[in-house]
Amino acid sequence: MSEIKPKSLLYLDNVSVSFDGFKALNALSFVIAPGELRAIIGPNGAGKTTMMDVITGKTRPDEGAVFFEDNIDLTTRDEADIARLGIGRKFQKPTVFESHTVWDNIELALNRKRGTFATLFYNLSKGDSARIEEILETVRLTARKDELAANLSHGQKQWLEIGMLLAQEPKLLLVDEPVAGMTDAETADTAILLREIAKTRAVVVVEHDMGFIRDLGVRVTCLAEGSVLAEGSLEFVSNDPRVIENYLGR
């Protein structure tokens, strides 16, 4: 089986998922190369979120194969395992720990041992503390590090969540609609930040905002009805007649 798989970070082959007869994913296949930045577009119900659920272990596929780093079968692992392998996920709605401070949010996300015993006797080392400072600097929340995450604005929560993902040090980052509900200024900033992050790891961004995708300037995959409709540069994909009919034309 390994001969037919190209050198890949993430490899989905023929993945199908159905909920009560509705095919959320229909023989979906695509490959993400190490270090790649990829945007995924598609109309509502195209299966974008389900695809992320399958990759992160939240949903088990009915059929098909999902491999990480060529030979790690993700369909047999749970969410915590997959996160520890190095796949980070950002949700559509910013989900940060509201009753924790900004600092504690990052500390919890930091890529350290996650067992009950290890956390019970964890001591914040100088190195860890410097790393947290560095991440806070990157997401521009240093000034608010001691505040409860609940008190942040919507955009700041999105950034905090991105900071948490950085702390996780994933090899692959899945980002679901990162700029939903952001102001134009924040949207443009986020594009810069994501490009920066993608320098050191693979990032998959699901987004509706075409302007944002243009800012990112990356390879685009268009999903519709649970499978890949077109793939290529934004110009190429947006000129595809099927994409226009299914998505852009609406």
Next chain:
Amino acid sequence: MISAFILKSLDRNISVCIAVLAAVAFIVPALNLLVSTESIFHIPTYAVSLFGKYLTYALLALALDLVWGFCGILSLGHAAFFALGGYAMGMYLVRQIGSRGVYGNPLLPDFMVFLNWKEMPWYWYGFDHFWFAALMILAIPGLLAFVFGWLAFRSRVTGVYLSIITQAMTYALLLAFFRNEMGFGGNNGLTDFKDLLGFNIQSQGMRASLFAASAIALAIALLISSAIVRSKFGKVLVGLRDAESRTRFLGYRPENYKLVTFTISAMMAGIAGALYVPQVGIINPGEFAPANSIEVVIWTAVGGRGTLIGPIIGATLVNFGKSIFTAQFPEIWLFALGALFVATTLFLPKGIVGSFRQMSRSRTTRKRADTPEHLQVDKVGDKGANLPAESLAAE
């Protein structure tokens, strides 16, 4: 490692509370034993026992706060762990009666003679040793919580469903312990205790010692709980209470965290029960009643959920109120308790301690907002965030 773990637990409030408990553990017995009965400083023995009982309730409420306040598990069956610890202690105390029982049987407790049993059931073996009983006080509630939690948390049962099955668990135990053939004294439970560790259980010295032991147990439990919630482990707990799936995607296994906490909490409840039984002199299946577990929830809510100190205050105050009410106007106590719960939910949703903390916190943030340095930093941050945006918008 351990000392660093414990040291971290000591913030100002917790230190004060532990110091108060430690002081109470010595001063109250001293005022009872050493001061003459005519002095106004003398504390009568009945009061020592009564407050000793409140301390065990406080320990039970603290145990509940650990799972409810920090894990978000609303256990409506915590009195079951309390009762199991109590039964383990009760079994030891029954074995200490020896041949002084009504039937004078040197081997079998009275209720077994009454039921015409010829020999002691296997699960009563070992309870004539205090160390064995002490081990069981921790092991039985801990094991039940572990098995129950393992099944429930692995299947991701949460919220109200979890509350209902904890309630079912305590109810099932209530029915089981009512049965004579279970071998725990049925309806009457275990009573007529004589000695504890060779000393008369009714004696003034023993009463005072049990009070001191309860206060010290509570102080130690508070220290351990505080260390747990202030560690990174505790931060994960609060994280999974607020956004469980987020912790999963960060690589934590919430079920393991809940299981560890639930088991520790059940063991604390077991210790509370074991200290309660010798002070009230009886343990019977009534302690498993679902209403008891719900009362614990009320104490915790009144004092302040998720504050550790709140439940201690809540349990003491509510039970003090209960003692007064049930003596003066027994028929309205339940109404008063209900009204208290409604009033807490409406006017003090964070409980007594939680509301105090909120007030002091809002005062400090207001103070901080006034400092120019803070404003300055914020402005720089805003400008930084806007700069690239403006340049991009211009393109």
